[in-house]
Amino acid sequence: MxxxxxxxxxxxxxxxxxxxxxxxxxxxxxxxxxxxxxxxxxxxxxxxxxxxxxLVEVLRYRDESDVENLEQKHIPGGIELFRHLVRTAFANARRAAIVQAYVVLSAESVTDGHPAREYFEDRYRTLRDEVAEAFREVCAERGITAEDRIGHAAACILAVMDGLQVQWLLEPGKVELAETTEYAIEAIMTSVLEPRESPLGPISA
Amino acid sequence: MxxxxxxxxxxxxxxxxxxxxxxxxxxxxxxxxxxxxxxxxxxxxxxxxxxxxxLVEVLRYRDESDVENLEQKHIPGGIELFRHLVRTAFANARRAAIVQAYVVLSAESVTDGHPAREYFEDRYRTLRDEVAEAFREVCAERGITAEDRIGHAAACILAVMDGLQVQWLLEPGKVELAETTEYAIEAIMTSVLEPRESPLGPISA
DNA sequence: GCCATGTTGCTGACAGAACAGTAACCTAAC
DNA sequence: GTTAGGTTACTGTTCTGTCAGCAACATGGC
Structure with a gap:
C-alpha cells in the first residue's frame, strides 16, 4: 500500500x-x-x-489515534487512571466534533442490528474492567476493601462522563463539561473510599 | 374529535x-x-x-402519560425528588422499550437540525433546575450552603442516569440499572451535603 | 325519524428524491 | 503489463409526502 x-x-x-x-x-x-x-x-x-x-474502521481509527496521543502508549492504572479521565474530559471540551460522534454513535448502537453494537459492548466492558481494576489498586494502597461498591462505581464513572457530554452538546454554555466531570469523579471516588450513610433513607415503592 | x-x-x-x-x-x-x-x-x-x-407528539405524549402515573400529578420537591428519581430508575428497569426510545432520541437530537433538539434542550434545562432546587431545599433543612456544588451535582445526577441506561441497554446482564442509579445518586448527594477533600489531588496537564 | 350535506378517517396510486451498491472502464504508477 | 485508485453511469430500493376519491359518520332542517 x-x-x-x-x-x-x-x-x-x-x-x-x-x-x-x-x-x-x-x-x-x-x-x-x-x-x-x-x-x-x-x-x-x-x-x-x-x-x-x-463505520467500523472509523471507530478503530479513533481508538488508534487516541493511544498515539498518550505518551506511555497505554492507559495508566491506579489513581493515575482517574486523573487521566479528568484530563480527557478537559481535552474533549475542545473537540466537540469527536465527542458528538461518540455520543451519537454509542446511543445509536443500541438499536436493532446496528453495525457498531459489538464495538460498543466491548468498549464499555473493557473500560468498566479497567476502572474497576484501578479502584482495586487505590483501595489496596489504603488498606480498604470495597468490592461490592467498585462494580457500581466503575459503571457510574463512565455513565456520568457520557451523560454530561449529551447535556454539554445540547447547551455548551450551560454545562461545564470538564469541571463537572471532575466533580463527579471525585464524588464517586469518595463514595468508594470513604463511604457514608445514605442521605436517602429507605425508599418506599 | x-x-x-x-x-x-x-x-x-x-x-x-x-x-x-x-x-x-x-x-x-x-x-x-x-x-x-x-x-x-x-x-x-x-x-x-x-x-x-x-416525533414531537410522541415525546409530548410520553411526558403526559408519565405525569398521569404520578399520584400527586406533579413532581415532588426536596429529598422526595431524589427518592422519586430512584423509584423511576426501578420502574425503568422494567420497560426497556421506552428507555431505549429516550436514549436513542436524546443522543440523536444533538445532530444538526434535528426536530427534537429544542424538546431535549428544554427538558434538560428544566430537570436541572428542578434537581438544583431540590438540593437547595435539602441544604436549607440542614443549614448548609453549597450553591457552587449544586450546579454541578444537578447535571451529574441526570447524566449518570442517562449514561447508565446506555450501558444497561447494551448488556442488561452486566449492569444493574436501578441499584447502580441509586448508588450514584447517594454518592452525589453526599458530595453536596458532606463534602470532603478530593482524592485526586492536583492534576497536571 | 329521515334525508341532505358536510366532515373525518382513511386507501391506493403516484411523484420525486435520495441512497447504497455494482459494473465497466480509464489512467497512471510501480 | 499488471495492479491500484479512481470515475461515470446505472440499478433497484426505500422513503416521505401529495392528491383524488370513497365510505362511514355526524349534524341540522324538516
Whole structure:
C-alpha cells in the first residue's frame, strides 16, 4: 500500500467521523463524506467496501489515534487512571466534533442490528474492567476493601462522563463539561473510599 | 374529535415510540409504524401531518402519560425528588422499550437540525433546575450552603442516569440499572451535603 | 325519524428524491 | 503489463409526502 493511499484513507476516515458525528450514521451519507475529500461516493466504497465497514474502521481509527496521543502508549492504572479521565474530559471540551460522534454513535448502537453494537459492548466492558481494576489498586494502597461498591462505581464513572457530554452538546454554555466531570469523579471516588450513610433513607415503592 | 379517533392516535403514538426506540428516528419509517396499527403510511400522515411532527407528539405524549402515573400529578420537591428519581430508575428497569426510545432520541437530537433538539434542550434545562432546587431545599433543612456544588451535582445526577441506561441497554446482564442509579445518586448527594477533600489531588496537564 | 350535506378517517396510486451498491472502464504508477 | 485508485453511469430500493376519491359518520332542517 502506497503512503499517499494510506493518507487518503485517513482523510476519508476523518471526514466520516465528522459526518457521522454531525448527522448520525443512519442519516449521514457516503456522498456527504465523499464531498469533503473531493471524491465520488464510489471511490469511498472502493476503499472500504461498504458503509457498515467504513463505520467500523472509523471507530478503530479513533481508538488508534487516541493511544498515539498518550505518551506511555497505554492507559495508566491506579489513581493515575482517574486523573487521566479528568484530563480527557478537559481535552474533549475542545473537540466537540469527536465527542458528538461518540455520543451519537454509542446511543445509536443500541438499536436493532446496528453495525457498531459489538464495538460498543466491548468498549464499555473493557473500560468498566479497567476502572474497576484501578479502584482495586487505590483501595489496596489504603488498606480498604470495597468490592461490592467498585462494580457500581466503575459503571457510574463512565455513565456520568457520557451523560454530561449529551447535556454539554445540547447547551455548551450551560454545562461545564470538564469541571463537572471532575466533580463527579471525585464524588464517586469518595463514595468508594470513604463511604457514608445514605442521605436517602429507605425508599418506599 | 371522536373518542375512537383519539384512541387510534394514541395507538399510533405508542407504535411510533417503539419503532423510533428500536430503530432510531432517522432509520425508523412510517411504514414500520403503520404496519403495527394496520394502516397505510398515508393514514399516519393524515393524522400527524409529517414525520417530524409525529416525533414531537410522541415525546409530548410520553411526558403526559408519565405525569398521569404520578399520584400527586406533579413532581415532588426536596429529598422526595431524589427518592422519586430512584423509584423511576426501578420502574425503568422494567420497560426497556421506552428507555431505549429516550436514549436513542436524546443522543440523536444533538445532530444538526434535528426536530427534537429544542424538546431535549428544554427538558434538560428544566430537570436541572428542578434537581438544583431540590438540593437547595435539602441544604436549607440542614443549614448548609453549597450553591457552587449544586450546579454541578444537578447535571451529574441526570447524566449518570442517562449514561447508565446506555450501558444497561447494551448488556442488561452486566449492569444493574436501578441499584447502580441509586448508588450514584447517594454518592452525589453526599458530595453536596458532606463534602470532603478530593482524592485526586492536583492534576497536571 | 329521515334525508341532505358536510366532515373525518382513511386507501391506493403516484411523484420525486435520495441512497447504497455494482459494473465497466480509464489512467497512471510501480 | 499488471495492479491500484479512481470515475461515470446505472440499478433497484426505500422513503416521505401529495392528491383524488370513497365510505362511514355526524349534524341540522324538516
Amino acid at each position: 502506497r503512503p499517499e493511499t494510506l493518507e487518503r484513507r485517513r482523510a476519508i476516515l476523518r471526514a466520516a467521523t465528522e459526518v457521522f458525528g454531525s448527522k448520525g450514521y443512519a442519516n449521514g451519507t457516503l456522498l456527504d463524506i465523499a464531498d469533503q475529500v473531493d471524491m465520488t461516493h464510489a471511490g469511498i466504497l472502493h476503499h472500504f467496501g461498504s458503509k457498515d465497514q467504513l | 371522536r373518542p375512537e379517533t383519539l384512541e387510534r392516535r394514541r395507538a399510533i403514538l405508542r407504535a411510533a415510540t417503539e419503532v423510533f426506540g428500536s430503530k432510531g428516528y432517522a432509520n425508523g419509517t412510517l411504514l414500520d409504524i403503520a404496519d403495527q396499527v394496520d394502516m397505510t403510511h398515508a393514514g399516519i400522515l393524515h393524522h400527524f401531518g409529517s414525520k417530524d411532527q409525529l
